[in-house]
Amino acid sequence: MTPGLPPAGRPIGDLLSDVARMRQDDLPVRGGKVTAYVYDTGRPEVHEAAARAYAEMLEVNCLDPTAFPSIVEMERQVVGAVAAELGGGHGIFTSGGTESIMLAVKAARDSRPVAGRPALVAPVTAHPAFHKAAHYLGLDVVRTPVDPGTFRADPAAVAAAITRDTVLVVASAPSYPQGVLDPVAEIAAAAAARGVPCHVDACVGGWLLPWLREAGAEVPPFDLSVSGVTSLSCDLHKFGYAPKGASVVLFRDPAMRRRAYYASAAWPGYTVINATVQSSRSAGPLGGAWATLQALGREGYLRLGRDTLAAARLLREGVAGIPGLRVLGDPVSSLVAIAGSDEVDVFVLSDEARKRGWFLQPQLSYAGIPANIHITVTGATLAGVDAMLKVIAESAAAARERGPATPPPGLVELVAGLDLDALDDAAFGELAASVGVNLTGGGQPEMAVVNAILDALDPETRESILIRFLSTIYA
The missing domain is CATH 3.40.640.10 (Type I PLP-dependent aspartate aminotransferase-like (Major domain))
Known part of the structure; x- marks a missing residue:
């Protein structure tokens, strides 16, 4: 039998049920709680x-x-x-x-x-x-x-x-x-x-x-x-x-x-x-x-632009009032990067937000720019910006209480010195599991420690590790 291919055609209803099952751990593509990867107008008829x-x-x-x-x-x-x-x-x-x-x-x-x-x-x-x-x-x-x-x-x-x-x-x-x-x-x-x-x-x-x-x-x-x-x-x-x-x-x-x-x-x-x-x-x-383009027209895009501009302003003002957080730079667009502090680890904050049903994208430090969380404000964000700020504040408080993500002693040095070409995907998966990340079990694992490890490595080593992550996920 060919893996992944049934011996005979299956009913359409069964197929769609399987699709729903496979998507059960996916981030939602509507509603504004995922602040990267997807863009929502908040108008179902346009998407339809x-x-x-x-x-x-x-x-x-x-x-x-x-x-x-x-x-x-x-x-x-x-x-x-x-x-x-x-x-x-x-x-x-x-x-x-x-x-x-x-x-x-x-x-x-x-x-x-x-x-x-x-x-x-x-x-x-x-x-x-x-x-x-x-x-x-x-x-x-x-x-x-x-x-x-x-x-x-x-x-x-x-x-x-x-x-x-x-x-x-x-x-x-x-x-x-x-x-x-x-x-x-x-x-x-x-x-x-x-x-x-x-x-x-x-x-x-x-x-x-x-x-x-x-x-x-x-x-x-x-x-x-x-x-x-x-x-x-x-x-x-x-x-x-x-x-x-x-x-x-x-x-x-x-x-x-x-x-x-x-x-x-x-x-x-x-x-x-x-x-x-x-x-x-x-x-x-x-x-x-x-x-x-035809469904929205200039008027629709202008309305979305106004909502996006208002939501981004409210978000930046709200973040300024949360202890331990600050907005990086003066963004003219609706992309907002939020840095943490010694009190608030942004990688832990991101995990805490995910527990509360929100995805805030973590970004590693590079070229003197500190690690941060990235939020893309869209036309659908305005209706939920107060809820987003509440989650950010709660997640920041939880991150302050938990303390920073700390890799096990010696693990960063071990990873930096690994001969990745000598590890097969199974061995790399076991290494990932040792820091709490199951690369073959689906779901949405906590990533704070993994991000902390990556953040401590040089960019070239980060890239090698990321390629092995991808290879192991699809193994």
């Missing part, structure tokens, strides 16, 4: 419209737009809407921010051949998708510091890092960790002065900042209207509230967009021309994104 359009387009294959003209019409409308709000340009609909960034890096590399190994310059707060793209596409990444108080990129440091091998400079609008907006105009000017493309990672903020600006927030220019910005990424499955798998990458110049494409005619099969990294891909996400 997107789901129905997604299902309608599910089996349409984006591989060949001449076979399915619907995808061309939908993509033109979706990309056109994004371009109209973000300074114009010529775009591609992609599966998410990582793919949008991958295409932007490819286009920059291919449009600017260099004698040495190509490199991109990115602040330490830039998303790891740039490192992933560089790893896949054969570039070096030159990291630049951010201001230790504001967490914004340092334009002078960026300018100093540009060399003859630099093919792309990166700015974030906003950067994910602290939700602050990099000085895009200054960074783009520094790149343009050297003839280097500049990409703005607006995956999180691209479809939020325009509405926050209209709602009264002070949002400086950050998009393709800024001189020197040559490309921009914007995720619609974040503050566009579309189903997952929806992002847009815009290029100022159509010639640069063509550099993102891939074509192959060196084989005897069908014509291969891809606008994205993927070849065959469902048009479901495109249909879901199109329906969401």
